[in-house]
Amino acid sequence: MKEDSLAHKVYTEVRKKILSSQLAGGARLVESAWAEKLAVSRVAVREAFMRLAGESLVEFGEKGGCFVKDMTAEDVKEIRELRELLEVGALKLLFKKKNKQLVKDLELICDDFTDMVNKGYYGGACEADVKFHEKIMEGTDNSRLINIYKNSNIPLFHMKLGAIMGQMEDYKDTDTEHRALVEALKAGNWEKAYNTLVHHLDRGEQAALEWM
Amino acid sequence: MKEDSLAHKVYTEVRKKILSSQLAGGARLVESAWAEKLAVSRVAVREAFMRLAGESLVEFGEKGGCFVKDMTAEDVKEIRELRELLEVGALKLLFKKKNKQLVKDLELICDDFTDMVNKGYYGGACEADVKFHEKIMEGTDNSRLINIYKNSNIPLFHMKLGAIMGQMEDYKDTDTEHRALVEALKAGNWEKAYNTLVHHLDRGEQAALEWM
DNA sequence: ACATTATTTTTTGTATACAAATATTAGTTG
DNA sequence: CAACTAATATTTGTATACAAAAAATAATGT
Numbered sequence: 001m002k003e004d005s006l007a008h009k010v011y012t013e014v015r016k017k018i019l020s021s022q023l024a025g026g027a028r029l030v031e032s033a034w035a036e037k038l039a040v041s042r043v044a045v046r047e048a049f050m051r052l053a054g055e056s057l058v059e060f061g062e063k064g065g066c067f068v069k070d071m072t073a074e075d076v077k078e079i080r081e082l083r084e085l086l087e088v089g090a091l092k093l094l095f096k097k098k099n100k101q102l103v104k105d106l107e108l109i110c111d112d113f114t115d116m117v118n119k120g121y122y123g124g125a126c127e128a129d130v131k132f133h134e135k136i137m138e139g140t141d142n143s144r145l146i147n148i149y150k151n152s153n154i155p156l157f158h159m160k161l162g163a164i165m166g167q168m169e170d171y172k173d174t175d176t177e178h179r180a181l182v183e184a185l186k187a188g189n190w191e192k193a194y195n196t197l198v199h200h201l202d203r204g205e206q207a208a209l210e211w212m
Numbered sequence: 213m214k215e216d217s218l219a220h221k222v223y224t225e226v227r228k229k230i231l232s233s234q235l236a237g238g239a240r241l242v243e244s245a246w247a248e249k250l251a252v253s254r255v256a257v258r259e260a261f262m263r264l265a266g267e268s269l270v271e272f273g274e275k276g277g278c279f280v281k282d283m284t285a286e287d288v289k290e291i292r293e294l295r296e297l298l299e300v301g302a303l304k305l306l307f308k309k310k311n312k313q314l315v316k317d318l319e320l321i322c323d324d325f326t327d328m329v330n331k332g333y334y335g336g337a338c339e340a341d342v343k344f345h346e347k348i349m350e351g352t353d354n355s356r357l358i359n360i361y362k363n364s365n366i367p368l369f370h371m372k373l374g375a376i377m378g379q380m381e382d383y384k385d386t387d388t389e390h391r392a393l394v395e396a397l398k399a400g401n402w403e404k405a406y407n408t409l410v411h412h413l414d415r416g417e418q419a420a421l422e423w424m
Numbered sequence: 425a426c427a428t429t430a431t432t433t434t435t436t437g438t439a440t441a442c443a444a445a446t447a448t449t450a451g452t453t454g
Numbered sequence: 455c456a457a458c459t460a461a462t463a464t465t466t467g468t469a470t471a472c473a474a475a476a477a478a479t480a481a482t483g484t
């Protein structure tokens with residue numbers, strides 16, 4: 001799909017809406033409606049839907065029709081499990097690589113996080129939170145792994161939760177845990193880093209389950 | 213994409229060809245050619261290509277055109293790294309679950325493998341090998357994880373190698389290691405299982421690199 | 425013969441058209 | 455009124471058409 005094709009335009013547009021929950025799970029996507037809304041022909045919309053299906057953000061019904069995939073409680077559990085698997089795995093790779101720059105980057109993100117929480121920008125803090133975890137994945141330099149993570153809906157799910165919760169206390173914990181993780185990575189203390197990450201994710205899941 | 217739509221037919225057809233290396237990496241896919249070959253209109257072909265792009269089996273060039281993604285040595289390394297991450301992670305989950313039936317299934321696959329090697333069906337043995345690893349992933353009951361594995365090209369890569377190599381010695385080692393892994397799982401011996409799996413994958417990588 | 429322009433052919437991106445499948449509404453009857 | 459049926463409107467799946475872009479080929483001049 002050429003970057004500047006109409007199909008690509010539709011693709012990014014719809015994708016954004018799904019990933020930011022402006023399109024709820026289960027919502028039906030009608031081709032003609034989107035075609036009109038974005039002033040393109042239906043085939044461009046169709047192509048975009050197909051691509052989204054490939055990324056499994058969307059699915060086609062038995063009797064036709066395109067629907068936004070929705071998240072059940074089961075999905076939450078699965079995503080949580082997958083997330084731990086991927087992030088712990090990535091962390092292990094980071095310990096092998098010893099990338100100095102990465103540690104600096106992570107520390108900067110932690111600072112941004114603290115700043116924004118202090119100033120009351122909770123949305124921004126949430127973004128920094130997501131960025132922190134994505135940075136860990138990026139640190140592996142494994143493009144496939146990074147892709148999998150980004151396409152796994154984990155970041156999106158993360159954002160969605162952040163938007164709902166927004167309690168001061170959680171943010172303080174998050175900040176502490178992120179920093180502890182970076183310290184452990186810097187010190188080469190695998191046990192500490194591992195335990196911190198697992199605990200951090202566990203706490204996140206608990207908070208998440210309260211909001212389902 | 214409805215299961216019985218023409219676009220789906222094209223999708224599965226092209227996908228199969230890519231995954232079985234009948235379409236080499238870098239090959240250009242011309243819409244009209246496939247449309248004619250499969251006796252459908254170009255838009256069906258187009259939709260199929262879009263979906264394949266979503267699964268990143270295919271990519272679109274800057275100036276248009278659809279190309280089969282190809283594997284570089286870098287890709288091999290990445291896939292190997294990803295594979296260890298996913299399979300070790302899955303194995304860890306299996307130790308938490310203690311699924312009796314799974315152990316039985318794995319043992320049966322091991323038996324099939326032995327049988328086929330003995331009878332000289334090396335292609336079949338390779339399939340059993342792939343199945344063994346897929347079964348491990350399936351044992352996690354995490355559909356997202358299973359999907360990621362299956363869409364990661366790992367099984368395909370596995371098959372491709374198997375087709376090339378086909379040495380008796382490798383098969384013997386594989387058999388031994390698979391069985392050792394199952395034993396360790398049955399006995400609840402995590403250390404042993406972990407080491408066996410990592411060693412097994414390492415050996416696989418070494419063999420693979422000789423053929424690049 | 426070689427490089428540079430024209431010219432033609434392919435190939436793609438997009439729109440439109442239309443029939444078949446689905447869903448919706450209106451109408452009818454018990 | 456409720457339940458069924460008929461009529462209507464939507465929506466999808468597919469094919470065809472066509473212009474713009476790219477590639478391939480031929481033609482030209484040096």
